[in-house]
Amino acid sequence: MSLHEHALSLFRGALGTVRPAPMLKRALKLQGDGCPQLLVRGQAFPVKRDLYLVGFGKAVLGMAAAAEEILGEHLTRGIINVPLGIQESLQRAGMQEMLLKPHSKIQVIEGAKNNLPDAEALKGAVAIQELAEGLTADDLLLVLISGGGSALLPAPIPPILLEEKEKLTKMLASRGAAIQELNIVRKTLSVLKGGGLAQLAHPAQVVSLILSDVIGDPLDIIASGPTAASSHSVQDCLHILTKYNLLHNLPKSVEMVLSSSPTKPTALENYSHVSNIILGSNTLALEEARRQAEGLGYAALVLSAAVHGEVGRVATLYCQLIQLVCLGFTSLGERPLGDELRGNLLQLAAELQIPGLHLDEFLQVLRGLGPDRPVCILAGGETTVQLQGTGKGGRNQELALRVGLGLHKAQGTGASSPQGRCEILFLSGGTDGQDGPTEAAGAFCSPELVAEALQEGLDVEAFLRNNDSYTFFSQFQGGHHLLVTGLTGTNVMDIQAILIRAMERS
Numbered sequence: 001m002s003l004h005e006h007a008l009s010l011f012r013g014a015l016g017t018v019r020p021a022p023m024l025k026r027a028l029k030l031q032g033d034g035c036p037q038l039l040v041r042g043q044a045f046p047v048k049r050d051l052y053l054v055g056f057g058k059a060v061l062g063m064a065a066a067a068e069e070i071l072g073e074h075l076t077r078g079i080i081n082v083p084l085g086i087q088e089s090l091q092r093a094g095m096q097e098m099l100l101k102p103h104s105k106i107q108v109i110e111g112a113k114n115n116l117p118d119a120e121a122l123k124g125a126v127a128i129q130e131l132a133e134g135l136t137a138d139d140l141l142l143v144l145i146s147g148g149g150s151a152l153l154p155a156p157i158p159p160i161l162l163e164e165k166e167k168l169t170k171m172l173a174s175r176g177a178a179i180q181e182l183n184i185v186r187k188t189l190s191v192l193k194g195g196g197l198a199q200l201a202h203p204a205q206v207v208s209l210i211l212s213d214v215i216g217d218p219l220d221i222i223a224s225g226p227t228a229a230s231s232h233s234v235q236d237c238l239h240i241l242t243k244y245n246l247l248h249n250l251p252k253s254v255e256m257v258l259s260s261s262p263t264k265p266t267a268l269e270n271y272s273h274v275s276n277i278i279l280g281s282n283t284l285a286l287e288e289a290r291r292q293a294e295g296l297g298y299a300a301l302v303l304s305a306a307v308h309g310e311v312g313r314v315a316t317l318y319c320q321l322i323q324l325v326c327l328g329f330t331s332l333g334e335r336p337l338g339d340e341l342r343g344n345l346l347q348l349a350a351e352l353q354i355p356g357l358h359l360d361e362f363l364q365v366l367r368g369l370g371p372d373r374p375v376c377i378l379a380g381g382e383t384t385v386q387l388q389g390t391g392k393g394g395r396n397q398e399l400a401l402r403v404g405l406g407l408h409k410a411q412g413t414g415a416s417s418p419q420g421r422c423e424i425l426f427l428s429g430g431t432d433g434q435d436g437p438t439e440a441a442g443a444f445c446s447p448e449l450v451a452e453a454l455q456e457g458l459d460v461e462a463f464l465r466n467n468d469s470y471t472f473f474s475q476f477q478g479g480h481h482l483l484v485t486g487l488t489g490t491n492v493m494d495i496q497a498i499l500i501r502a503m504e505r506s
């Protein structure tokens, strides 16, 4: 099998384990008929009267289908907001288990085209708000939350208009704001985010099951934390707007809401009716990919599930790591080159401040692997792209293209390049199956990409200058290097796989 095929199969294997249905079935049970109890990972919640379900996010359709199967007749009614086209896409892909059964008690509202809030998503948010407001102390509200939930649950505080909020978040994203920053702003301007939904549902018991798509699994940031106590204040929001130079260009409505926002977030004791439970994350997906890579004969290591930072810097990190591994495969293992690479890599990792990454230890393990076994390094997280151009792309495709360019440049050092004797493949993909506003999930690259593209008249650097990675990969070798999965029905950030094996000697 080619490295390309291996990487694809690892990516699909990783996705398999964070598919909503198996995850939900592992965690959720309903027990007892007379006075039923909802059991979540052993924690019991009595169902005194009615059991309602709401949900929003890219993975919520499959979560809801599995939940309805478990809850059966005990479910009174539900409403979920899911991405536009997801039912058709999953149907086409034959993923029946992610679809609701005919006569389901759960109403599905599709919206948020291209992951942006729209009128349909707003309609869904209003329906969810009305349901929550009508609950009593005897009701239980099961909330299904996954990434993409922010765009799918828009409820701007009046008089802010949806378009105004959308424009502001779009501007923040295009200036490179991280998801934490974006969602702190969203929370401040929303009725339902930042714990708003949980407060409206009071006094009902609220149980949220969450699929995390944010580094470190912060409850108050994932989907902008609609059922989590917010640890942020309006001051934090103002600070972010200042940082991205947006404070003096705000619509009047936003200014009004900001000036009348409470200075402190709602106190923690007001969340005693709420339980937030993380069901799955990027870590779970990487662990499965690692297991499968071992099965394919690789020495497989997980670098981190928290890789973040500007896409160019992260690409450099991966390029240096690849070179270092290749150095171990060659007889060129001279110390000066290895020491220099190692020093640069440690410095870059320190700059990126990747939580929990002990690169020094990781490199030691790498060094101990020995030269014969192919190596697979897996990582996950989410990079940020500061858009400069007007092209079409996504952070995974841009990362792959930048790694391709970096490896090409490193190869330029000639015969002494450690890469020379290695076969290398890099893959970066979004687990939701949609990378930016494109039809692809991500892309593959190898050190040969730049030279081969040039033969087709494609200038990688020009595409990068215009943030046009999707157009590049669509044209290059007939789109062979694009990772296309369609919407996957799950969402646990992005995954990168680096596969390296020694080249066969002729």
Ligand SMILES: Nc1ncnc2c1ncn2[C@@H]1O[C@H](COP(=O)(O)OP(=O)(O)OP(=O)(O)O)[C@@H](O)[C@H]1O
Residues within 6 Å of the ligand: 058, 114, 115, 147, 148, 149, 150, 151, 173, 174, 213, 384, 385, 386, 387, 390, 391, 392, 393, 394, 395, 398, 430, 432, 434, 435, 436, 437, 467, 468, 469, 491
């Ligand atoms: N032309 C482009 N090139 C590179 N990156 C882009 C381009 N256009 C948008 N992006 C990036 O794509 C990201 C949005 O992609 P996407 O909609 O997949 O977000 P997401 O983070 O997966 O969404 P969610 O977390 O809500 O599921 C933004 O970070 C944006 O900077």
Ligand SMILES: O=C(O)[C@H](O)CO
Residues within 6 Å of the ligand: 146, 147, 148, 149, 150, 151, 179, 183, 213, 214, 221, 222, 223, 224
């Ligand atoms: O919806 C969102 O806010 C992002 O996907 C992070 O959870």
